[in-house]
Amino acid sequence: MERERVELVYELTAGDLRESFAAQVRHTVAGRLARLVPWAIAGFSALGCVLRAAGGELEAGDVVVTVALVALALFLPRWQLASACRRAARRGERRAVVDGGGLSVTDSRGGNALPWTKLTRFMETERLFVLLGRGGNCFVALPKRAAADQGALRALLERHTSAGGAAPSAAHAE
Known part of the structure; x- marks a missing residue:
């Protein structure tokens, strides 16, 4: 049975943000x-x-x-x-929950819940899952290092969105 809930705890790094920006530039019109x-x-x-x-x-x-x-x-x-x-530094540690209803992220400044209707696709990079909206805007970058089970997170994202960019060949190696 596939997991229908994945929890992540992480802090975004400059490398995470750089990689998510680069993925957005390569794979979206926006x-x-x-x-x-x-x-x-x-x-x-x-x-x-x-x-x-x-x-x-x-x-x-x-x-x-x-x-x-x-x-x-x-x-x-x-x-x-x-x-x-x-x-990202001001917000500190983030806690994200990805489940059948969408994505919720909480940090030191509060929380935000995004239903799957707002998160229409995702891209997978070597170190991140980047969730995008309809216009190609990046809503959130989820570092793979924060996911205890990357396969379960990938399956959940694939089930509720469409893959928007080719993943590197090493991306699926855990």
Whole structure:
């Protein structure tokens, strides 16, 4: 008989967050857009600078704005990761319960329950199960190290959601 309830106790690490962000970028439209849009804006600004320079109308403000947009596109992922790490550190230890009704997570700041209707798919990475919503937004990353029985957790997730990304070949080795 398959288990219908899995409990996890963990603290998210910078590595966990980095891996969940990378999985979202690789496997979801929302993740790819989050990386592409800042670069597209910076690219259009740079193109505008080139066109203004060709017409002899380039001003210092044009260059400053373009450099700022390129810097934003370059450093935004690092800032997002640093912000997520600070939030995770403030929240401390998390307790997650995955069962037939969905996922509930409690930590030092309270709790949150998400039914399966909000968690439409998951991705499995080498060290995580990343649960996603309809738009591809990452709702929660569950570290495999926190699951006493990864197979039971995987089976529960597969039963209630759809797998959204290819798992590494070593992912199923426990």
